[in-house]
Amino acid sequence: MVRIVHISCDHPDAWNAAKTPVIRDLVALVRDRFDHHVLSLNRVNAGPGFVRDLMRGASPLRDVDETGGVTAIRYAAPARGLFHATILDQLAYALVDRVSGADMIVGHKLTIEGLMVQRIAERLGIPYALSVQGNTDTRILSARPDLRARMARVWHGAAVAFPFTPWALARVEARLGRRSGPTILLPCPTATETRIAPRVTGGGILSAFHLRAAELKNAPRLFRAAARAAADVPRLTLAVAGGGTDDEVRTIRSAADRLGGGVVTLEGPVAHADMQARMHRAAGFAMPSLRESFGLVFVEALLAGCPILYPRGAAVDGYFDGLPFAIPVDARDTAAIACGLKRMVTDEAALKAALAQWQDGPGLTRFLRAGIARSFGDGLAAAAA
Missing domain, CATH: 3.40.50.2000 (Glycogen Phosphorylase B;)
Incomplete structure (x- = not known):
């Protein structure tokens, strides 16, 4: 051998x-x-x-x-x-x-x-x-x-x-x-290969990261973008799943209240075994990180039937060109992030229909x-x- x-x-x-x-x-x-x-x-x-x-x-x-x-x-x-x-x-x-x-x-x-x-x-x-x-x-x-x-x-x-x-x-x-x-x-x-067929839920947007990484995950811009998007789409909300120390929770909750205009909530940590089910209930998963080599969480979201918003030029960029359920944005452009969030909510049915087709086709095989x-x-x- x-x-x-x-x-x-x-x-x-x-x-x-x-x-x-x-x-x-x-x-x-x-x-x-x-x-x-x-x-x-x-x-x-x-x-x-x-x-x-x-x-x-x-x-x-x-x-x-x-x-x-x-x-x-x-x-x-x-x-x-x-x-x-x-x-x-x-x-x-x-x-x-x-x-x-x-x-x-x-x-x-x-x-x-x-x-x-x-x-x-x-x-x-x-x-x-x-x-x-x-x-x-x-x-x-x-x-x-x-x-x-x-x-x-x-x-x-x-x-x-x-x-x-x-x-x-x-x-x-x-x-x-x-x-x-x-x-x-x-x-x-990925750690799991369980596939869940997309379902229109009318849920909000989900993000997930350990709170100590909030700056790297671009939380301040994401919070501002959610507030801006909700001004045009009032039913839009953003939930953040992730744990942290008491100080980290206080800091991020303060930022969410200050920047998110009441649109952003912290859900606390979600066990990995439960994350796919949580993703499935969301309209989309958004994490416009400032640096991301790959980002397994994006593939996990797609397996869970959840469209994704990811940073252009990082993470999974290049794997999903032209596919509507994967939305690339300039991570430093709050307006672009807000547009992507609005699209996830207003076009949820169309994006999830396209994702369902992809899940059943050859595109998923490489992952x-x-x-x-x-x-x-x-x-x-x-x-x-």
Whole structure:
């Protein structure tokens, strides 16, 4: 069986079990086709003398834990990306022995893990693959023009690349050029695949996020947009599902009252098992986040029969072009958000009829685990060969 080593900063491990489960779930989808091992990276702050020692060739590797079949690794690095490539190169060389014997190595971001897997693959003479995560990868590409030539070599040298979203692929290609090798769009797998046929409910708009992330999820503009939309469509309401500390609840409730004009309510946390049923009762799901690499919640809403409003140039943008039940908006344009909210309420029947057709057609297949597993597994197999 082909042995594949994955390097990821985003895989749950013994030191941080709360990391996003996306990489773990992707690996699990193709567990039966390959022999996998994961090196899970955790950055810690560099101490005094770190730069001096680094320039003398010292490794940034600090600790290793082998618990639970995942190799958790702590490495030191200063804030703000100082010595970004140098540190990752040194860490890569420190980990070569842990990859030895692999047939292939996968780096689960272009601009961080990708730099490492290129070095390791060169040292071992094996192919490497990349995933591309829109938020981090496009931000680092923009912030580090000094590393663009290096990142271009990583991008074009990969045996296969798996961008999670079309918009992330477009931005990487705009800066680094189009690859000649295979590039496979790879949606993130959802926790549930239960489909609920859309039903016109006359309900309000739903949003959902942990209250600590309210600014990132663009809550102030969303609240203002809801108030503006309700001035034209009086039955329009916005409910926010999500928990937080007492201070966070007080802060967001105050913002909802101040900005939302009495239209916005906080529902508190909703158990994940109950979220689809809650989405199903809504006219639409709206989350015009300021940054969103993918946003599994949008696919979950569509599975629940609920149209979506999402940020243009982020999240799931590019997957639903021209489909009326998925409304892209400029996340920094309150008026545009308000127009989208009004459309979700006034056109609920038409949007949900279009969504019902999509649910029953081939468009949904690419977002289900079987389709994702096939795309990921076939891409890895071809690259390893």
